Amino acid sequence: MVFSKKIKRALISFVALISLVSCSTAFSLPVSAxxxxxxxxxxxxxxxxxxxxxxxxxxxxxxxxxxxxxxxxxxxxxxxxxxxxxxxxxxxxxxxxxxxxxxxxxxxxxxxxxxxxxxxxxxxxxxxxxxxxxxxxxxxxxxxxxxxxxxxxxxxxxxxxxxxxxxxxxxxxxxxxxxxxxxxxxxxxxxxxxxxxxxxxxxxxxxxxxxxxxxxxxxxxxxxxxxxxxxxxxxxxxxxxxxxxxxxxxxxxxxxxxxxxxxxxxxxxxxxxxxxxxxxxxxxxxxxxxxxxxxxxxxxxxxxxxxxxxxxxxxxxxxxPVTMNAGSQLNGAKSIKVTDGDNAATNLGLKNKTTIWDPADGKTLVASLNKKAVEAPIAKNQVIGDYQLKSGNEKIVSITNPNGMNVPAKALGANGKVNIFVRIWRWIFGGR
Missing domain, CATH: 3.40.710.10 (DD-peptidase/beta-lactamase superfamily)
Incomplete structure (x- = not known):
């Protein structure tokens, strides 16, 4: 009886999650002109x-x-x-x-x-x-x-x-x-x-x-x-x-x-x-x-x-100036979590060949992505989001975005979506 109640609660939570996915909310950080x-x-x-x-x-x-x-x-x-x-x-x-x-x-x-x-x-x-x-x-x-x-x-x-x-x-x-x-x-x-x-x-x-x-x-x-x-x-x-x-x-x-x-x-x-x-x-x-x-x-x-x-x-x-080819991976954001994917994460790389002028401060360029996770399925070469870069604590900024230069990131491989039964199983018993 306890087990069946657990399944029931999990199913209700799952349905609620499906409803929320279609109503995602976007926000942006204030831009420092x-x-x-x-x-x-x-x-x-x-x-x-x-x-x-x-x-x-x-x-x-x-x-x-x-x-x-x-x-x-x-x-x-x-x-x-x-x-x-x-x-x-x-x-x-x-x-x-x-x-x-x-x-x-x-x-x-x-x-x-x-x-x-x-x-x-x-x-x-x-x-x-x-x-x-x-x-x-x-x-x-x-x-x-x-x-x-x-x-x-x-x-x-x-x-x-x-x-x-x-x-x-x-x-x-x-x-x-x-x-x-x-x-x-x-x-x-x-x-x-x-x-x-x-x-x-x-x-x-x-x-x-x-x-x-x-x-x-x-x-x-x-x-x-x-x-x-x-x-x-x-x-x-x-x-x-x-x-x-x-x-x-x-x-x-x-x-x-x-x-x-x-x-x-x-x-x-x-x-x-x-x-x-x-x-x-x-x-x-x-x-x-x-x-x-x-x-x-x-x-x-x-x-x-x-x-x-x-x-x-x-x-x-x-x-x-450091020129990186399309597909190059950046320190700090080499992959992203994938919700309901065949794999828990997908590797990321630059969408296009990109030149970054690296400040001569002896510090490593580090990237972050403008999102924490994405929903499966993911196609190979699909644009996932934008990198933002820092050299140490110094932001790399651009003429179109003074809060941080946006550099498109793409998926380096495909990641399919698991079926509903696997998703339910993961909700009940955990796991990726």
Whole structure:
């Protein structure tokens, strides 16, 4: 009689458990926004208003100073214009060899000697490739505006596309008024309607890093152009010698073989100061850095590049990029409990090939999983959850999650679900 009562109580408990499984509740830890805003900010003294350094692939934050502060971005804007250009080519809305003619307002901007420019002429035709190259290398404002005009039909329509694109990337605090980065009023009749003439495009250093990250991820071929120090722009027999404003490229004044950057874009206005988003390959990983609001005394001031080198030097001396293949197991989270599985646990490994910049602190990287157990059945290679990593007590954080970088974990083998009779037996008598 006692045995039958035990079975009855076990069955009631089992039914209750089945009901609860379908009503699982998820929760998340509070995110510390300050971690992304000032990560290791006291470790290197940069003479800039804001800065950030991230791994291009994972978004791991390696350094941040006022990284969430929105500031004028000037011609760094052109990276968003270039992204939409490459996207339009990919979707066959425009083509590299397509020829277009500038409007009178665009010609006026393109021939203003106060701006960084390649002169465009009324009635002349230019290929999309020419305009793209001029935008990236000479930071030509007229060329960038004409790209936007061609893609969207009007400056206002293109700006709206730019705004929509950055929102897709999770950037909510951007203010965008021009395709080139000049103050709104400098575009004359092409100024964004209803907006003050002094309004400038603004983003944070973190936002700009996200723009650069997505550009390189979706269109890595952009680096084939951003790495060019010089290129000729030919227009009906006249040649304009273009020189890249990224002076850290080989052949230019701030080149240093210790920092062989291959992109991306500078930006300068009175309000922005000197800005630069750079990228470089290092030990098999790609780094993106952003410095904003560096000193800009005149057109010969190299301050933004000096600060970028200082930031890169800090990263190279304080971190070691470690690349792990898909399936690699991480200390601290090599397996997970499996409820009602054929086996009590399932081995876990990285879902994808992953690079982690390991702090040079002599401490071992340790992982934890964002869940304690999963329900059977489990298929091989099924994504189980996310790893979060620490080096000693120091959290590894990312641009999308300042509370801890999420790295997907997968099951390294299948784990079937036992039948109901085995489950009942386990409930009554224990066991896995």
């Amino acid at each position: 300050d971690a992304a805003n000032s990560y290791q900010a006291d470790q290197v003294n940069l003479a800039v208003k804001s800065a950030i350094a991230i791994d291009s692939d994972s978004g791991q934050i390696l350094y941040a100073k006022n990284a969430d502060k929105t500031l004028p971005i000037a011609s760094m804007t052109k990276l968003a214009t270039v992204y939409l250009t490459l996207n339009a080519i990919k979707n066959k809305k425009i083509s590299w060899n397509q020829k277009v003619k500038p409007t009178a307002p665009i010609v006026k901007v393109a021939n203003n000697a106060e701006y960084s420019n390649v002169p465009l002429k009324m009635g002349h035709s230019y290929t999309i490739k020419q305009l793209y190259q001029a935008t990236l290398i000479e930071s030509a404002n007229g060329a960038a505006i004409l790209l936007g005009q061609t893609i969207a039909g009007s400056q206002k329509a293109f700006i709206n596309q730019m705004r929509a694109q950055v929102k897709k990337w999770g950037i909510e605090d951007a203010k965008i008024y021009t395709a080139c980065g000049l103050p709104n009023g400098n575009l004359g009749k092409d100024a964004y309607p209803g907006i003050n003439k002094n309004a400038e495009n603004t983003m944070s250093a973190k936002d700009m890093a996200i723009v650069g990250q997505n550009l390189i991820k979706d269109f890595p071929e952009v680096l084939d152009t951003t790495k060019l120090a010089h290129l000729d722009f030919k227009d009906q027999g006249k040649t304009t010698k273009m020189a890249n404003f990224n002076w850290m490229l080989k052949g230019l004044s701030q080149y240093d073989q210790a920092y062989p950057v291959d992109g991306l874009k500078t930006g300068t206005t009175d309000a922005a100061g000197a800005c630069f988003i750079g990228t470089i390959k290092h030990s098999g990983a790609r780094l993106i850095t952003v410095v904003m609001g560096a000193r800009h005394q005149d057109g010969t001031d190299p301050s933004r590049f000096i600060q970028t080198k200082k930031l890169m030097n800090y990263i190279f001396t304080q971190y070691r």
